[in-house]
Amino acid sequence: MLKVLLSRLGQAALVMLVVSAVSFVMFRYVGDPVATMSRENASVEEKAELRRSLGLDQPLVVQYGRFLGRTLRGDLGISYRNQRPVTELIxxxxxxxxxxxxxxxxxxxxxxxxxxxxxxxxxxxxxxxxxxxxxxxxxxxxxxxxxxxxxxxxxxxxxxxxxxxxxxxxxxxxxxxxxxxxxxxxxxxxxxxxxxxxxxxxxxxxxxxxxxxxxxxxxxxxxxxxxxxxxxxxxxxxxxxxxxxxxxxxxxxxxxxxxxxxxxxxxxxxxxxxxxxxxxxxxxxxxxxxxxxxxxxxxxxxxxxxxxxxxxxxxxxxxxxxx
Amino acid sequence: MNVQSTPVLAIDSLRVEYPLANGSVFTAVENASLIIRPGEIHALVGESGAGKTTIGNTVMGLLEKPGRIAAGSIHIDGKRFDPARGSAEGIVLGRDVGAVFQDPMTSLNPLFTIESQLTEAMRFHLRLDKAAARARALELLESVGIPEPKRRLKAYPHQLSGGQRQRVVIAAALSCNPKLVVADEPTTALDVSVQAQILKLLRDLADGRGIGILLVTHNMGVVAQIADRVTIMHRGKVVETGTTEEVLRRPKASYAKALIGAVPRIDQRLDRFPVLGDEGKGRAERARAELRAKAERSNVAAEEAPILSVENLCVDYTTSGWLPGSKGHRFRAVDGVSFSVRSGEVFGLVGESGCGKTTIANVVSGLVRPTAGRVLYRGQSIAGGGASRRVGPLRQAIQMIFQDPYSSLNSRMRIGSILSEPILFYRLASTRAEAENDVARLIEAVGLEAEAAERFPHAFSGGQRQRLSIARALGARPKLIVCDEPTSSLDVSVQAQILNLLKDLRDATGLTLLLISHDLAVVRQMCDRVAVMRQGQLLEQADSETLFDAPQHAYTKELLSLVPTLDRIRGETKAA
Missing domain, CATH: 1.10.3720.10 (MetI-like)
Structure with a gap:
């Protein structure tokens, strides 16, 4: 029973890893959040600044690593829209x-x-x-x-x-x-x-x-x-x-x-x-x-x-x- | 036996009908009469569809709708059975009439403990409280010979063996002191040694408690061993009735004679089984000749003996343990078995359930991997040490026939597609038309009409389906066919036909058969050589005549002595 339980949990962890990767990669290509968040007449510098503060200027793998690390600590990031922690929203x-x-x-x-x-x-x-x-x-x-x-x-x-x-x-x-x-x-x-x-x-x-x-x-x-x-x-x-x-x-x-x-x-x-x-x-x-x-x-x-x-x-x- | 006492069951000119959808009526039982007195075992014998189970169900009030009693009467313990109520006045099903069903594996509910299933009837019928019912359940389990009854009460059905489950079923049937027990094929699903114990138990119940038993069965050996009286049924009608000795020794009706003749004999070997009615012989023979011609054309490998050798075969089944990586419980199903099968012979593998014979069949067919040892086909390793992956010709050479003809044919495929599958897969026909032609020959070779190809499996009876399974195995033009209990789910007369068919095909196409069976009489009739297995080990192997006439191993002797045969008839002066 214990063995079954442990193997189940192992499988569960694996599934979650895949889900996290998929969700991360998928939404990376949904659209540019900076374009939606910034004012219409925002300058290139302002946009770059926003991009940097959101961590979007880093390579994909780094972004995923950070995402995973934060997720494990229970920090799911800040909602772009409400500017509140996602954990709190959920x-x-x-x-x-x-x-x-x-x-x-x-x-x-x-x-x-x-x-x-x-x-x-x-x-x-x-x-x-x-x-x-x-x-x-x-x-x-x-x-x-x-x-x-x-x-x-x-x-x-x-x-x-x-x-x-x-x-x-x-x-x-x-x-x-x-x-x-x-x-x-x-x-x-x-x-x-x-x-x-x-x-x-x-x-x-x-x-x-x-x-x-x-x-x-x-x-x-x-x-x-x-x-x-x-x-x-x-x-x-x-x-x-x-x-x-x-x-x-x-x-x-x-x-x-x-x-x-x-x-x-x-x-x-x-x-x-x-x-x-x-x-x-x-x-x-x-x-x-x-x-x-x-x-x-x-x-x-x-x-x-x-x-x-x-x-x-x-x-x-x-x-x-x-x- | 007290002749004056009220019969526990008296059936008089009973007719049971099933109205059909088209307005006509199917008569399942016609003009059947029988009387059972206290302490008497009355066997009701016949093939499937003879109406014997219908009588059993009617007596128990379990006749399925829209079946109905159209004429005649049933009296249970002198009280008339009322068809409208489904029981007799003052007779309570389960209290006064007990039931024992065929398959102990399915007649107990897997989700409830033995205790709950044993005590519930007592609590409803006898109004016993929990403790009293439990005490009585313990007594019952003891009286039917279950070891450690206290522990067994808490067990679930799957934790008991088949024989133990049937004992529990019998205990449940006895729990409210019935006057009559209806036992429908109570030992058909059991091994010979367990069967012998259960039959003795039933006989003791009749003698010791004066219970009348209606024993529905198709096994003549069982009848000979424990029944006082026999009624033989055929197509809903009683064809013969009398004491066991009269009916089995001096049958008068021709059907009764034929049925008794079809029982495989264990005491001597016959060339063929006597069968009821003949098949379309000429056509079948022509088809077989054609098959043989084809088989020879494709047969280029030189004949060399042995065709199959099994060397030191071991198979373990392991269950997983509690912790990851731990080995858990290991069960050795086959333990160091060696034997070889010569080309063209019928080799029999016998033993009781769980002895490992089916595991060997599965290893030979490539369905199970051996733990140690190996299997050679014409000197080439096909399983175990040094075996390469089985490819076309090797797979094709070894085919299998399964026990249950109902589940071994895909019910959603037409017979034509089922039979042409191996032909097309092994590219034995160059065109689809040729394949269809081959399928027609195969169907004729097993004694059916070529039109069968158009139909689905459900249109065929068990025996016909088994013929089709054989045709499918033949379709691949095999050299060796592994037959795993090919006739154990069939009627005696159908069994005789199938066994004759296998013999004929062997003679016609030079096949080698590995026959796996628990039925010693069948093995004697079919096999050239026999090996006896117990608990994964091979105890003895010999020419079948030698083995049956002079068994060497004590276990073989015991097995042979336990088989109920027509030689030992109850009530006959014990000569032998």
Missing amino acids: AERLPATLELVIVATILSLALGIPLGVLCALKPNGIAARLVQALSLIGISTPTFVTGIVLILVFAVSLGWLPSFGRGQVVDLGWWSTGFLTISGLKSLLLPGITLALYQLTLIMRLVRAEMIDVLSSDYIRFAKARGLPTRYIHFRLALRNALMPVITVTGLQIGSLIAFAIVTETVFQWPGMGLLFIQAVSFVDIPVMAAYLLFVGLLFVLINTVVDILYAVVDPRLRARSA
Whole structure:
């Protein structure tokens, strides 16, 4: 187990090194930040001075080395646009995105699993057919369309929920949360649903397929032959087997939820990391973009590692194999 | 046996039907009757599709929709089975009727402990609390002969061997004191020695606890060994029923005679297996002659013996340890095995599961690298010390036939593409048309119609698929075919056909076969020479007649004595 863990961490470090190199090199060629930052009528000397103060006059390798060294110390540079430390910016935006992702994940699991089970147990029932048909829509509609439609219905026509922003937030130390106020919770609802929809259909379909598989397995037949109650067989025995792959997929999807929150955050003007990134892109704010990429990469790697470990905890067969 | 007591199971003129999509009805079981009294083991025998499992499932109330009982009645312990409820009044499935399934590897849930799976039925049916159920589970495990039952309770299924798992399954079936146990092929997936133990256990349960057992099986040897009565089924109908001795010694129905005749005999070698029904012979023979002609044209290498020699072969499997760089647990699967196979012979490798015979097959086929030792093909090293990477002709010369015909053919490819793959890969045909022609010959050579090329694997039965696997192996024009348990997932009569086919092909094309099997009777019928393996070591090798008539090693003797055969029939006066 320890060996597996260590090799995982080694791989993670390697992946992060590659991600950092890619993010650094890629954004080196996105555009010239000096041109965007300086006044239109700035003199050549002024521009050169700015370039030097940003460290952009050094060779590429030196710049990367410095970038890496600073990154390891937790210093991700100064945003060209806001002239504030990037770490600070991200820390400020992180809670918004994470809360959104948490809500979306909980929504997709809380609805996706029961719906998937329903579709597997009564595959020909009206409810199951309806859910199946709707899930097709859910899986094929782009996030921004869902978001706009939801805003149109619930914010513009009905006026029940706010269409943008986080509402009132409460600061708990450096973490600002929307979970503690009514307006904060209301604001979470629409973007949360928007972000969760694709997830939800994915999990539903996965649970359905797995459950159907498991229900036709020998050990479930054997459970039936022992006369165990149907509910017990379905929900205590079969569901546990069916949820195995859901762990992996949910883990992977949390990563992509964070990454793809960009679209949802833009639609709902959600002050999270996605919005920060989009603003950075339009302003060629290289340190912010690089930091965002690094951060998302780090999250993916971390989550994957956690999923691997979790898998071993749930499945006794894997525990034995790695021990 | 008390003849007056209420039968635990009485089936009277049962008919089970499956309505089909086109409105017609498929009758899976027709007019079947049988009676099981307490303490009696009643064997239900037949080939796949005979309806024997359908009867078992119906009795357990596990008949899959849209199957239904169309006529007749079932009484369990004197109480009438109600098709609408799926059980009889006052009879609880799992409490009064226990079930034992075929494959102990899959009938236990991998995510739950043995304790949880053993005790749950008791807690629901007998209302026992956790501690009482646990105590009883311990007793049960002891009574089915599991060592260290306390430790086993906490174990997960994958930590037990196949035989132990089947014991756990039997313990679970017994947990609520059933009157009737339905055992569907309970030993088919097990080794002979484990099979012998499980059969003895079942017999003891019937004798000691007076449980009636419905034993669904296709193995005549098993029937002979433990059943009191036998019912033979064919295509949903009962063709013969009676005491084991009557039915096996003096079968009346022609199907029963043929089925009993198809059982491979371990006591003497026959030229061919008696088979049920004949194949399109002439066409197959012509196709084989053509294959032979082609094989000879491409065969330029001089014949020299031996074709294959395995020298001091060792294979280790290692698991990784806790710390990086640490070696972890090492398991020696094959330990210093040497043997050689002469050109044109059938060489058998026998042993129980885990003895390393499949590992050897994989090394010979190039799927596993040896840890030490080497394998020579016509004097050229193909695995281990000094082996170069296997290139075209060497790969082509050695082909393999796998055990499971369902998973060894790609279900998304047409038979034509599957069979032409080796032909095109080894450039054995210059044009696509010629390849197609070759494929047609191959299909005919294994006794099927050339039109099969157009279809997908799912359109074929297990036996037909195995024929196609053989055709695929032949497509590469090999010199040696490694057959890993080629018939162990097939019915007896189909097994007889496949084995005859392999024999015929060997005679027709001069192939050499390395046959790996756990079925000693099959080995006796097929092989010229045999090697016996146990725990990675080769214990004995000899001409197959010598080995079977005068085994030298104690283990070989034991194995031979454990095989259930038709010579020792229960209830018969013990003459031999």
